[in-house]
Amino acid sequence: MTDPSGVAELRVRRGLAEAMGGEEKLARHIAAGKLPVRERIARLCDPDSFREIGSVSGKAGYDADGVLTDFSPANFIFGRARIDGRAVVIAADDFTVRGGAADASITGKVEQAEAMAHTLRLPLIRLIDATGGSVKTIESLGRTYVPANPSWGDLIRNLESVPVVALVLGSVAGIASARAVSAHLTVMVESISHMFIAGPPVVKRTGIDMGKEELGGARVHEKAGAADLVVKSEDEAFATARAFLSFLPSSVGEPLPARAASDPEDRADADLGAIVPADRRKVYPMRDILRRVFDDGDVFEMAPKFGRASITALARLGGRPVAVMASDPRVYGGAWGADTCDKAIRFLDFAETFRLPLVHFVDIPGFMIGPEAERTGTIRHGARALAAVYRASVPVCSILVRKCFGVAGAAHMNPEGFRHRYAWPSGDWGSIPLEGGIEAAWKRDLEAAPDREAMLAEITERLDALRSPFRTAEAFGVEEIIDPAETRTLLCEFAELAYRRNLRDAPQARYRP
Known part of the structure; x- marks a missing residue:
């Protein structure tokens, strides 16, 4: 029976495409602990909302009469x-x-x-589970x-115009790895995710024999900053x-998508300041401060294992992102190394x-100071971080919790405009800390003193x-010293003011992976 409308053939082809690589390959995929691609899409998205584009694209075979004999779907699926x-x-x-494989797509x-x-x-949102190029393509093409890199211009433009998320859901290499890190958020999954410039078989040809986890496992890239x-x-x-x-x-x-806040904006926390020890040599849990200040303690941290001296996160104040x-301070005392600057x-x-x-x-x-800091070019990375601070046009509010010293301390905000800045009474700042700085400034006097320790x-x-923060405030060197309990209320007010003017300025920096 003929099918003049073509609808029956369409249904057959869709069925073949939805079979993906076939039962045997799907079974191996699932046995490796991974979800099939269409199930991934279903679990990520709202129910029944995926509308595929190119649903019957792939490689087809025909007999002498033009009848479809076999079909292998494309290995890349996309849609709304x-x-x-x-x-x-x-x-x-x-x-x-x-x-x-990229060159089989x-x-x-x-x-x-x-x-x-x-x-x-x-x-x-990219669900990445692909290898890079394959030498099999040479034979199928009959040439090299x-x-x-397909669509790389749009890929770069997307980084500057829309949110991009990459979920690495398998062992990926080559261009697939480049796609994975060319995102605002790159996520890997323990045990099933690996990422390589080139995988173990290729690396082995260089004389290095390593397994997938050791070469490019999730924890490797988490520490290196390639995975957020x-x-x-x-x-x-x-x-x-x-x-x-x-x-x-x-x-x-x-x-920005503001939402109704259940956490009162004027919520005070009388115990907040007690988190910071009076002894400047002791450390404290900064994340505890963040949880107690932001809406409902909800803080979405990014790259927690890379550049660990600085925490980077998303949060809300009065419902505003x-x-x-x-x-x-628990990591190098909060000092910025090359990795922290890059982060x-x-x-x-x-x-x-x-415009956050x-x-x-x-x-x-x-x-950071010392030979490792010099070997890694920390000062150049630091100068680039300063340039990023000074180029940014988004509203900034700094809370000076404790130390703020030197060129890195100056990166806490751009001071050349309006300084929306508050200090806690625990604030301690200057060109360099007194500890160590005194010995450098009075070196000769201390060496000549009959009792060096007494003079020190x-x-x-x-x-x-003279290091009291109130002396600085007297000279308007810091704009306002506050009771830490007031921090949330003042930050909610800052967020409200920032939202009033934020979108009037175009971004000054272009995003880079």
């Missing part, structure tokens, strides 16, 4: 969906078809997925080819993507791109009397 009611673009690799689909996000100004977060399951990765998007607009230039930076630069670019007002809890004793103690006591 909704997450928490918001339209998004989903771009997903199907590992069961040629291992998701239909490049037009990849290009259209990126173009769709950019053109329609929709958030983009000069490499090109590592989670325990694919479902946790999907939940992380949804949480991240909840803080952001669908595209640059749109208002803000970007958060905070020193962690700060990327985060500031991110906040600038989406920035709250900075400051306890910075300066840049006398100078320390004399200068200690």
Whole structure:
């Protein structure tokens, strides 16, 4: 019986495409602890919201009469969906078809997925489970080819215009790894996620024999900063993507998604200041301060294992999303090394791109010092971080919790405009800390003194009397000293003021991965 409408054939082809790589390959995929690509999409998105584009694209075979004899679907799936009611673009690799190999895919689909996000100004979520190029392509093409990265122009433009999330859901290499890190948030899953420039078989040819976990496991990239977060399951990765998007607009230039707040803006915390020890040599849990200040203790931290002297996060104040930076005095006393500088630069670019007002809890004793700091070029990385601070145009409010010293301390905000800045009574600042600084400034006198330790103690006591933050406030060197209990109320007021003027300024920095 003929099918003049073609609907029956369409249904057959859709069925073949939905079979993905076939039962055997799907079974191997599931046995490896991974979800099939279409189930991933279903779990990530709102129910029944995915609308596929290119659903019957793939490689077909025909007999002499032009009748379809076999069909292998494309290993890249994309389309429109909704997450928490918001339209998004989903771009997903199907590992069961040629291992998701990049040069076995239909490049037009990849290009259209990126173009769709950019053109329609929709958030983009990449579900990445693919290898890079394969030498098998040489035989199928009958030639080699000069490499090109499909749609990379749109990929870069997307970083500057819409939220981009990459979930690494398998062992990925080459261009798939580059796609994974070219995002505002890159998430890996323990045990199933690996990321390589080149995988173990290729690396072995260089004389280095390493397994997948050792070479490019999730924990390797978490510490290196290539992965922002590592989670325990694919479902946790999907939940992380949804949480991240909840803080952001669908595209640059749109208002941030404020929500009704259940946490009172005037909530005071009388015990907040007690977290910071009176002894300046003792450390304290900065994350505890953040949880007690922001709405409902909800703080979405990014890159917690990289550049650990600074915490970077998203949070809300009175229902309004803000970007958060905070020193962690438990890591090098909060001193900025090269990795912390790189982390700060990327985060500031991110906040600038989406016009997120920035709250900075400051306890910075300066840049890292010593031979490792010099070998890693910390001062150059630090100068780049300063440039990012000074180029940013988003509203900034700094809370000077304790230390703020030297060139790195000066990176707590751009002081050349209006300084929305508060200090706690525990504030301690200057060009360099007295501890160590006295011995450098009075070196000759101390060496010549009959009692070096007595002279050092006398100078320390004399200068200690001058380091009170209230003396700085008298000269308007710091704008306002506050009771720590007032911090949340004042920050909620800052967020309200920041939202009044925020979108009037275009981003000054262009986002880079």
